Amino acid sequence: MISLTPKLEKESESPLYDQLYRYIRKQIEDGSLAVNDRLPSIRQLSAHLVVSKNTVEAAYQQLLSEGYLQSRPRSGIFVLPLEQVPEVEGKPGASVRQQSEKPLHESSLQGRVGTIDFEYGDVELELFPVKAWKRCLAEAMDNRLHEVIAYGDRQGHLGLREEIARYLFQSRGVACSSHQIFLSAGTAHAVSLLCQLLPLTERIAMEEPGYNGVRAVFANHGKDVVQIPLEEDGLSIEALQGCGANVVYVTPSHQFPIGIVMPVQKRGKLLQWAYEQGGYILEDDYDSEFRYQGQPIPALKALDRSDRVIYLGTFSKSFLPGARLSYVVLPESLADTYRNGLQNYSQSVSTLVQTAMYLFMRGGAFERHIRKMKNLYQSRHRALLRAIHDQLGSRVGIIGQKSGMHLLLDVYGRECEELIQLAAERGVQVYSPMKHWTNPAECPRSYVMLGFAGVQEEQIREGVSLLRQAWFE
Amino acid sequence: MISLTPKLEKESESPLYDQLYRYIRKQIEDGSLAVNDRLPSIRQLSAHLVVSKNTVEAAYQQLLSEGYLQSRPRSGIFVLPLEQVPEVEGKPGASVRQQSEKPLHESSLQGRVGTIDFEYGDVELELFPVKAWKRCLAEAMDNRLHEVIAYGDRQGHLGLREEIARYLFQSRGVACSSHQIFLSAGTAHAVSLLCQLLPLTERIAMEEPGYNGVRAVFANHGKDVVQIPLEEDGLSIEALQGCGANVVYVTPSHQFPIGIVMPVQKRGKLLQWAYEQGGYILEDDYDSEFRYQGQPIPALKALDRSDRVIYLGTFSKSFLPGARLSYVVLPESLADTYRNGLQNYSQSVSTLVQTAMYLFMRGGAFERHIRKMKNLYQSRHRALLRAIHDQLGSRVGIIGQKSGMHLLLDVYGRECEELIQLAAERGVQVYSPMKHWTNPAECPRSYVMLGFAGVQEEQIREGVSLLRQAWFE
Numbered sequence: 022m023i024s025l026t027p028k029l030e031k032e033s034e035s036p037l038y039d040q041l042y043r044y045i046r047k048q049i050e051d052g053s054l055a056v057n058d059r060l061p062s063i064r065q066l067s068a069h070l071v072v073s074k075n076t077v078e079a080a081y082q083q084l085l086s087e088g089y090l091q092s093r094p095r096s097g098i099f100v101l102p103l104e105q106v107p108e109v110e111g112k113p114g115a116s117v118r119q120q121s122e123k124p125l126h127e128s129s130l131q132g133r134v135g136t137i138d139f140e141y142g143d144v145e146l147e148l149f150p151v152k153a154w155k156r157c158l159a160e161a162m163d164n165r166l167h168e169v170i171a172y173g174d175r176q177g178h179l180g181l182r183e184e185i186a187r188y189l190f191q192s193r194g195v196a197c198s199s200h201q202i203f204l205s206a207g208t209a210h211a212v213s214l215l216c217q218l219l220p221l222t223e224r225i226a227m228e229e230p231g232y233n234g235v236r237a238v239f240a241n242h243g244k245d246v247v248q249i250p251l252e253e254d255g256l257s258i259e260a261l262q263g264c265g266a267n268v269v270y271v272t273p274s275h276q277f278p279i280g281i282v283m284p285v286q287k288r289g290k291l292l293q294w295a296y297e298q299g300g301y302i303l304e305d306d307y308d309s310e311f312r313y314q315g316q317p318i319p320a321l322k323a324l325d326r327s328d329r330v331i332y333l334g335t336f337s338k339s340f341l342p343g344a345r346l347s348y349v350v351l352p353e354s355l356a357d358t359y360r361n362g363l364q365n366y367s368q369s370v371s372t373l374v375q376t377a378m379y380l381f382m383r384g385g386a387f388e389r390h391i392r393k394m395k396n397l398y399q400s401r402h403r404a405l406l407r408a409i410h411d412q413l414g415s416r417v418g419i420i421g422q423k424s425g426m427h428l429l430l431d432v433y434g435r436e437c438e439e440l441i442q443l444a445a446e447r448g449v450q451v452y453s454p455m456k457h458w459t460n461p462a463e464c465p466r467s468y469v470m471l472g473f474a475g476v477q478e479e480q481i482r483e484g485v486s487l488l489r490q491a492w493f494e
Numbered sequence: 495m496i497s498l499t500p501k502l503e504k505e506s507e508s509p510l511y512d513q514l515y516r517y518i519r520k521q522i523e524d525g526s527l528a529v530n531d532r533l534p535s536i537r538q539l540s541a542h543l544v545v546s547k548n549t550v551e552a553a554y555q556q557l558l559s560e561g562y563l564q565s566r567p568r569s570g571i572f573v574l575p576l577e578q579v580p581e582v583e584g585k586p587g588a589s590v591r592q593q594s595e596k597p598l599h600e601s602s603l604q605g606r607v608g609t610i611d612f613e614y615g616d617v618e619l620e621l622f623p624v625k626a627w628k629r630c631l632a633e634a635m636d637n638r639l640h641e642v643i644a645y646g647d648r649q650g651h652l653g654l655r656e657e658i659a660r661y662l663f664q665s666r667g668v669a670c671s672s673h674q675i676f677l678s679a680g681t682a683h684a685v686s687l688l689c690q691l692l693p694l695t696e697r698i699a700m701e702e703p704g705y706n707g708v709r710a711v712f713a714n715h716g717k718d719v720v721q722i723p724l725e726e727d728g729l730s731i732e733a734l735q736g737c738g739a740n741v742v743y744v745t746p747s748h749q750f751p752i753g754i755v756m757p758v759q760k761r762g763k764l765l766q767w768a769y770e771q772g773g774y775i776l777e778d779d780y781d782s783e784f785r786y787q788g789q790p791i792p793a794l795k796a797l798d799r800s801d802r803v804i805y806l807g808t809f810s811k812s813f814l815p816g817a818r819l820s821y822v823v824l825p826e827s828l829a830d831t832y833r834n835g836l837q838n839y840s841q842s843v844s845t846l847v848q849t850a851m852y853l854f855m856r857g858g859a860f861e862r863h864i865r866k867m868k869n870l871y872q873s874r875h876r877a878l879l880r881a882i883h884d885q886l887g888s889r890v891g892i893i894g895q896k897s898g899m900h901l902l903l904d905v906y907g908r909e910c911e912e913l914i915q916l917a918a919e920r921g922v923q924v925y926s927p928m929k930h931w932t933n934p935a936e937c938p939r940s941y942v943m944l945g946f947a948g949v950q951e952e953q954i955r956e957g958v959s960l961l962r963q964a965w966f967e
């Protein structure tokens with residue numbers, strides 16, 4: 022058996038599972054662990070290192086989901102080939118993984134009376150940091166009125182851009198400067214500006230299915246959108262290679278709407294594709310904050326050594342959809358072109374929102390909020406998975422359950438329209454993900470989409486129980 | 495001499511000049527006054543009606559600027575042919591014309607120390623209704639949190655759209671329903687969405703010079719922009735007719751940047767053009783609130799009998815640039831197409847700003863603010879004209895001085911770059927309007943642009959005095 026002898030420090034700020042994960046990753050990266058080496062079982066390693074099984078499991082899970090390891094049924098866990106794992110320049114900081122069994126706060130106030138709405142896009146209202154946000158708004162109005170009234174910087178509030186740069190480095194391993202960051206009023210608007218101001222090619226590739234909002238923007242700017250089919254680990258690189266586009270829009274941290282987390286090998290291949298093409302990758306990292314198994318995988322942008330990734334971020338999932346605040350991180354080489362194009366445009370995000378967000382991030386309230394929401398959504402996610410397991414059992418399959426704010430149900434042998442209708446009769450709203458297919462007829466009829474971020478645990482349980490009654494009784 | 499016998503009611507809410515203006519307009523419209531009839535002089539009519547000369551002058555001025563009358567040097571004031579004056583459906587309400595000699599409030603706080611900045615786009619900070627706006631923000635956060643957090647209606651906050659409809663009818667004679675109104679994060683974004691979601695032709699006509707922000711949007715959406723030269727009363731209809739476009743973007747209430755107020759005859763001809771072409775007019779009514787001679791002329795949209803005008807409005811001039819809040823009023827026949835296109839897009843204006851603006855308008859604070867700013871800007875405008883007259887005299891010409899928040903100076907025989915440089919050395923910032931010409935080389939070198947809305951009266955006087963020293967001493 023291979024020997025693993027990490028120095029684990031119980032006093033360290035970094036949790037044990039994280040130290041172990043980093044140790045093994047390093048062993049793989051520098052070849053101390055070779056391809057196809059089998060790792061000790063969880064039980065063995067936990068006994069050997071005198072740590073809990075949870076610790077080992079969490080470290081393995083992270084390495085599995087990042088594509089360093091592979092679990093082969095009934096034979097064990099093995100090291101995968103590293104081929105094209107690119108170097109991580111800015112590694113994600115040791116953000117503490119939180120696993121509370123209960124949400125920090127579960128309000129008893131109910132949502133809309135009589136309906137349970139699993140709409141994707143909703144966020145939790147009850148936990149919104151009203152006081153802190155109001156304080157930031159008031160401070161902006163009281164002490165920064167000149168910022169709040171005027172048009173403001175075309176590129177966006179400088180302080181806010183600096184906070185975003187800091188945040189991206191810490192949470193996503195993305196190293197960039199405020200100079201490369203451009204604010205915009207939502208992701209669609211960001212993509213529209215990219216189409217308008219950058220010399221992107223006429224042909225743009227996209228995952229199929231993929232986010233309808235962005236697909237519409239491409240189409241509405243006269244782009245020829247090529248659909249790239251999905252494989253188990255994300256979009257097909259082969260299909261991408263043959264498609265004649267040299268720009269691709271992807272959602273690697275949580276494929277929308279299918280929910281695939283793209284493993285690190287695939288990320289390497291995708292970057293390699295961009296390097297060879299001299300093309301660009303538009304990475305939409307929309308809900309990367311909410312990942313429930315292991316740490317987030319570094320963003321493509323963090324792995325990119327050749328300045329080929331255009332990174333899209335938004336505060337709609339992590340904080341406040343109504344803020345209409347999102348951003349783009351441009352490669353150094355495109356930043357000036359984009360800035361020149363902006364000379365004719367005003368910034369489109371409310372300056373009050375920009376300044377308040379700057380204050381909110383600067384004071385640490387944003388990171389506190391993220392931590393709180395991570396816990397909350399993780400609990401809801403777990404409650405949803407459990408309820409589906411208990412109530413719907415083997416009559417449904419779950420698609421994309423590692424992260425995010427939604428998942429898909431495959432209700433075997435049934436039809437979406439009927440399912441939605443039956444659910445509605447019981448007061449439960451579920452949705453079809455169909456619009457995210459270029460040709461909606463290709464969306465499996467048995468898929469329904471459940472957003473859970475805005476639904477309280479109790480309602481999740483009740484909702485799924487009502488779904489059972491509606492669909493199977 | 496023709497006889498004018500209006501029944502003027504001194505007790506009426508409508509000011510005397512307005513009653514007189516309406517009376518004469520009606521006489522012209524129903525033929526009681528014929529083309530080329532000469533009107534009594536101001537002195538004669540004021541004696542005849544026993545009203546002040548100011549009253550008669552104000553009524554005449556309004557009719558002159560609307561194109562009902564013409565003043566011929568040394569012979570008098572005459573009725574103009576009415577040919578294509580279209581029917582006004584919703585007439586502008588009797589908004590009280592305010593002529594305070596002093597601004598309501600002139601703060602003694604100074605702007606940036608040491609510079610006087612005539613930048614166009616600035617608004618007055620000191621008079622901003624901080625308290626009222628904060629109250630609306632707080633009410634939105636406290637009592638309408640659900641509105642403020644979520645993405646909100648794609649088309650925009652319904653209550654706000656209703657308030658806008660009401661406001662447009664009262665102030666601009668535009669009759670429309672909330673159904674036709676779509677909010678957007680600034681004018682450029684509005685025009686971008688129009689390009690994306692409506693089947694506008696590939697060729698779009700624009701005034702030359704014209705607003706560079708909108709020209710850039712057209713170009714960035716692959717439109718072929720045709721430049722239509724300006725005549726004294728606005729863009730050349732002949733050039734428009736021959737240009738092969740059937741969509742035109744115009745700024746009739748205050749041509750940007752030249753400042754022409756398009757008279758009513760020309761408006762009729764322009765509408766006629768659209769009717770004949772089956773085309774559309776994009777009317778950008780950006781600063782129509784600020785008009786210093788007579789009442790606003792009804793918007794093209796108010797005169798349009800065939801649903802051919804797409805109306806663009808913004809709160810950037812009338813209220814708060816930093817709100818990033820503007821809107822489009824679509825013809826009935828295009829509203830559904832646009833709404834369908836929006837199905838894939840989220841609303842881009844901050845929901846907090848939308849809700850607060852709704853409360854601000856509903857409570858009457860917006861109209862109070864407009865009245866206050868009208869007075870203030872009118873005083874500043876007058877102070878600027880007076881200072882230019884006193885200090886610069888016949889060495890400059892003034893272009894576009896009836897309304898708005900800026901004017902152009904023609905500094906005879908001089909060069910813009912040098913003028914800007916000399917002014918800067920004295921601590922005064924003035925600007926070139928050059929970027930608003932498609933081919934900047936065609937902008938007369940002797941033009942400089944002065945925005946005055948954000949500069950206090952005293953600074954205006956000091957600034958113009960410094961310009962004299964900088965340029966002529």
Ligand SMILES: Cc1ncc(COP(=O)(O)O)c(C=O)c1O
Binds near residue numbers: 277337
């Ligand atoms: C894939 C994807 N990207 C981005 C967004 C967020 O868009 P915005 O920033 O406009 O709120 C969403 C929201 O639904 C999404 O699904």
Ligand SMILES: Cc1ncc(COP(=O)(O)O)c(C=O)c1O
Binds near residue numbers: 615705780815819820
């Ligand atoms: C002609 C014209 N239209 C509209 C605007 C306002 O644009 P926005 O609504 O983006 O502030 C301006 C501002 O400079 C302008 O000059």
